[in-house]
Structure formats: C-alpha cells, structure tokens
Amino acid sequence: MSQLKQMSHNDNSAPSTPGKFKIEKSPYFNRTRWHSSLAKLTLWSFAFLAVILIFFLRSPSSSASLPTDPSRRSLRTYNWGGSAWEKRVRSSARVRSRNGMTVLVTGAAGFVGTHVASALKRRGDGVLGLDSFNDYYDPSLKRARQALLERTGVYIVEGDINDEALLRKLFEVVPFTHVMHLAAQAGVRYAMENPGSYVHSNIAGFVNLLEVCKSLNPQPAIVWASSSSVYGLNTKVPFSERDRTDQPASLYAATKKAGEEIAHTYNHIYGLSLTGLRFFTVYGPWGRPDMAYFFFTKDILKGKPIPVFEAANHGTVARDFTYIDDIVRGCLGALDTAEKSTGSGGKKKGPAQLRVFNLGNTSPVPVSELVSILERLLKVKAKRNIMRLPRNGDVQFTHANISYAQRELGYKPTTDLQTGLKKFVRWYLNYYSGGKKAVE
Missing domain, CATH: 1.20.5 (Single alpha-helices involved in coiled-coils or other helix-helix interfaces)
Incomplete structure (x- = not known):
C-alpha cells in the first residue's frame, strides 16, 4: 500500500507530459x-x-469463492488419500459373488447412480462410488442418497471426474473391471444459464476419464449415460439408434452427442470397450427435483400453478417416461454384456466393442395426462397454466424404439406411468414428512 x-x-510531482520539462543549459x-x-x-x-x-x-482465492459454477471450482477442494481412506475404498469394491465384477460408478449420489450402485451391490458385485455433490439441485437429497448407499456397503468418494490424480489413485487401489459413468451436468434449460458447467462435466470430465482408462493395463469396459436428447429436432418416430442425431436442440444435447463421438474416437484409437445408453425421461423415487413430475408434485401440494406446455396449434407435448427400475435393468444388462477392452497401456491390439442403445418405455404419454395421474394420486386438483413450449431446448415429443436393446441386452420395461408415479408419490410423501415439508 x-x-x-x-x-x-x-x-503528482512529475509533469503530465514530456513537453513540460524545462531544458537546462548546463550539461x-x-x-x-x-x-x-x-x-x-x-x-x-x-x-x-x-x-x-x-x-x-x-486472484485464485477470489475465483474459488464462486460456488455456483462447477467449471470454476478447484479440484483440490476434496480430501482423499491415506491408509484409512484406501481401506474404505477396497472394502466397498470387494466382490462378494462368484464371477462378480468391480465397478466404479461415477455420479453415484445422483438419481440413476444411486439405484444402479445399490442394485450392483445387492447382487454381490464390488462397487465404489464417485461424486462431486455439486449444488445444481439440493445437495441434501444427494447426501440422503449417500446415506442410503452407505447402509448397503457402498462408499462414495467425494471428488471431481476432472481430477486426473484422483482417478489414477482409485484405479491404483482397485483394478476396476468396469466403469459405469453416470456423472454429468443434467438439465436442458440450465444450459442457457451456465453453459460452462456442461462442457466441464459432460465433455472435459468424460475425456479425462477416458484418458485415464486408456492407459490402464488391463483397460476396463465402460458403460456411460448418453441421452434421448441427442435426437434433437428429429421428426421420425419412434427414435431408432440408426436415426440422425446431428440436430441438437440444446447445449445439453450437443454435449451428449459430443460424448458419443468422443467415445467412438477412443474406441477406434485405443481399443476401449464402450457402450452408450440413451435414457428416455427417467422418473421414480429419489428422483431429480428439476424434473417436471417432481416439481409438479411439489407445486400441486402447495396449491401453486404448474406450467403445462403445448406445441404450436395446441399440439401435444409428450414424453416416453421410463421408470427407474427398468433403466437399472438396462444398465446392468449393458454391463453384463460388455466385452473386454482390447488395448493395453494406451495401445490398441484389436477391434473393440462399441454400442449405443435406447432405454425407454416405448409408450409416450402427454404431459397433460401426467398431471391428471398426479391429481388422482395426490387427491388435489392442479392449477394448470397452459403455456406455449418455449425455445429453450425442450422438444415436443420423445419415443424410443428399443428393439436393439431387447435383442442384445434382454431389456424389457414392465412399469407403466400410473404404477411408477404411484411409487414415486408414496416415496415423496414419506421423504418430505407426510407432505408437510413439501407444502411449507
């Protein structure tokens, strides 16, 4: 100072311009x-x-004080390492069934991640979770899922998938045979507010994971979450894996499509076995609060109006709602049929498996019907605010062709929307203390 x-x-003591200096005659x-x-x-x-x-x-300390942008967070904010930590990692990843696999589940505190990790653990596989617990939505829900998994014996390491040192350490402690990569920045609309978080998680994070996996010996097989959003503005229905996916309607969709192209590259160059799963509007207990069925339930109970979108000329907006248990069976089927990677130490030794599957329910339901079902289950009349579908990345409809997944994975969804929402509402009312917390 x-x-x-x-x-x-x-x-202040110096003249403002060189021209004001007085030239002295004495040398x-x-x-x-x-x-x-x-x-x-x-x-x-x-x-x-x-x-x-x-x-x-x-300046680094000042930028670290910006908690709302995951792309600006320091990777050194998580504590990991040490003998006690390694012991917990090994214990969680210990296989307890014959021919079981060891699976690293990224995004394990997320909606799908929690259910998949729990299902793997129940059947005797070794499971370790990884999650950054970011604040895209209420972190307390993620912590509750974490507690649920801990009761089943699954330990979640708190860390960022962009942290290369952490990933290498995890594979050093446990030679995972498979990776179930579910960590991602989700949500179509939020991409307009914070695009950097999508690039950070869905592209940079995926590349970092693949970079680590390609150099391992042996390389793990990788199953990862793509999205039905990659079909974008495609108008051919139902959506097939062979359809064009080069017209994304949102940045979220674009990052998921980029992930599919990146997966192709690492499969081609390094021999990584990669399976992409295009999820279609997953719902159910322990779901994401940013999903329509979830915040519709909350607002109906509060007596608040809910936005029900319609397309141009009063067109129907419909979604292929897929219950979480059906999605989990598809994920496990993809893991069970994943072939071994063919590379070693970053060098490809032969052709490797590369697949992409739709995981949907094949029965699109209008959003207006979703609201009607919730009204019956909650015994409350919704205040519907009919609105024009905004240009924020949402598409008018989704509809999955699942014949490929049926043939290769034995995938067969069994839960209709009425049954699935009944299970969700029961969980919701129980989790939020008989509905009291929801209407506060």
Missing part, C-alpha cells in the same frame, strides 16, 4: 537530472510489477 502511495506521490545538470529520472522510472516500474504480481497471486 505504501508503494501505491509512493507511486501516487511521484505521479552537468542535464546528466544529473537524467540519472535521477531513470532511477525514479526504475523504481516505479518495480512497484508496478509488484502490484501486478500481488494481484495475480491473490
């Missing part, structure tokens, strides 16, 4: 004045450089 004051004092005086000016200029330069250096040294 004294340097800044000195700079200010010196600035000796000129040399003395020149040396004095040079010394002052040097002093000011060092002072200025010092201020700049202080600013840059302080």
Whole structure:
C-alpha cells in the first residue's frame, strides 16, 4: 500500500507530459537530472510489477469463492488419500459373488447412480462410488442418497471426474473391471444459464476419464449415460439408434452427442470397450427435483400453478417416461454384456466393442395426462397454466424404439406411468414428512 502511495506521490510531482520539462543549459545538470529520472522510472516500474504480481497471486482465492459454477471450482477442494481412506475404498469394491465384477460408478449420489450402485451391490458385485455433490439441485437429497448407499456397503468418494490424480489413485487401489459413468451436468434449460458447467462435466470430465482408462493395463469396459436428447429436432418416430442425431436442440444435447463421438474416437484409437445408453425421461423415487413430475408434485401440494406446455396449434407435448427400475435393468444388462477392452497401456491390439442403445418405455404419454395421474394420486386438483413450449431446448415429443436393446441386452420395461408415479408419490410423501415439508 505504501508503494501505491509512493507511486501516487511521484505521479503528482512529475509533469503530465514530456513537453513540460524545462531544458537546462548546463550539461552537468542535464546528466544529473537524467540519472535521477531513470532511477525514479526504475523504481516505479518495480512497484508496478509488484502490484501486478500481488494481484495475480491473490486472484485464485477470489475465483474459488464462486460456488455456483462447477467449471470454476478447484479440484483440490476434496480430501482423499491415506491408509484409512484406501481401506474404505477396497472394502466397498470387494466382490462378494462368484464371477462378480468391480465397478466404479461415477455420479453415484445422483438419481440413476444411486439405484444402479445399490442394485450392483445387492447382487454381490464390488462397487465404489464417485461424486462431486455439486449444488445444481439440493445437495441434501444427494447426501440422503449417500446415506442410503452407505447402509448397503457402498462408499462414495467425494471428488471431481476432472481430477486426473484422483482417478489414477482409485484405479491404483482397485483394478476396476468396469466403469459405469453416470456423472454429468443434467438439465436442458440450465444450459442457457451456465453453459460452462456442461462442457466441464459432460465433455472435459468424460475425456479425462477416458484418458485415464486408456492407459490402464488391463483397460476396463465402460458403460456411460448418453441421452434421448441427442435426437434433437428429429421428426421420425419412434427414435431408432440408426436415426440422425446431428440436430441438437440444446447445449445439453450437443454435449451428449459430443460424448458419443468422443467415445467412438477412443474406441477406434485405443481399443476401449464402450457402450452408450440413451435414457428416455427417467422418473421414480429419489428422483431429480428439476424434473417436471417432481416439481409438479411439489407445486400441486402447495396449491401453486404448474406450467403445462403445448406445441404450436395446441399440439401435444409428450414424453416416453421410463421408470427407474427398468433403466437399472438396462444398465446392468449393458454391463453384463460388455466385452473386454482390447488395448493395453494406451495401445490398441484389436477391434473393440462399441454400442449405443435406447432405454425407454416405448409408450409416450402427454404431459397433460401426467398431471391428471398426479391429481388422482395426490387427491388435489392442479392449477394448470397452459403455456406455449418455449425455445429453450425442450422438444415436443420423445419415443424410443428399443428393439436393439431387447435383442442384445434382454431389456424389457414392465412399469407403466400410473404404477411408477404411484411409487414415486408414496416415496415423496414419506421423504418430505407426510407432505408437510413439501407444502411449507
């Protein structure tokens, strides 16, 4: 601060332009004045450089204080390592059934991640979770899921999939045979508010995971979550894996499509076995609060109006709602049929498996019918606010062709929307204390 004051004092004492300097006739005086000016200029330069250096040294701490943007968070904010930590990791990943697999589940505290990790653990596979517990939606729900998994014996390591050192350490402690990669920044509309978080998680995070996996020996087989949103503006129904996916309607969809292309690249160059799963509107207990069925339930109980979208000319907006238990069976089927990767130490030794499957219910339901079912289950009349479908990335309809998944994975959804929502509402009312918390 004294340097800044000195700079200010010196600035005030110096003429504002070189033209105002008075030229002296004495040569000796000129040399003395020149040396004095040079010394002052040097002093000011060092002072200025010092201020700049202080600013840059302080800037990381200021940027770290921005908690709402996951793409700006430091990867060093998580504590991991040590003998006790390694013991928990090994214990969680211990296989307890014959021919069981060891699976790293990223995004394990998420909706689908929790259900998949729990199902794997129940059948005797070794399971370790990884999650950053970001605040895209209420982290307390993620912590409740974490507690649920801990009761089943699944430990969730708190960390970012962009943390290369952490990922390498996990594979050093446990030679995972499979990775179930579910960590992602979800949500179509939020991409308009925070696009960087989608690039950070869905692209950079996926690349970081693949970079680590490609160099392992042996390489794990990887199953990862794509999305039905990759079909974008496609109008051919039902959506088939062979249909075009080059017209994304949202940044979220674009990052998921980019993930599919990135997966193809790592499969082609490094021999990684990769299976992508295009989920169609997953719902059920322990779901995501940003999904329509979830916040519709909350607002209906509060007596608040809910937005029910319609397309142009009063067109129907419909979704292929898929119950979580059906999605879990599809995920396990993909893991069970995943072939081994063919690379070693970053070098491909032969062709490797590359697949993409639709996991849907094949029965699109209008959103207006979803609301009617919730009204009957909650015994409350909804206040519907009919609105035009906004241009924020939402599409008018989704409809899955699942014949490929049926043939290759034995995938067969069995839960209709009425049955699935009944289970969700029962969980919701129980979780939020008989509905009291929901209507606060």
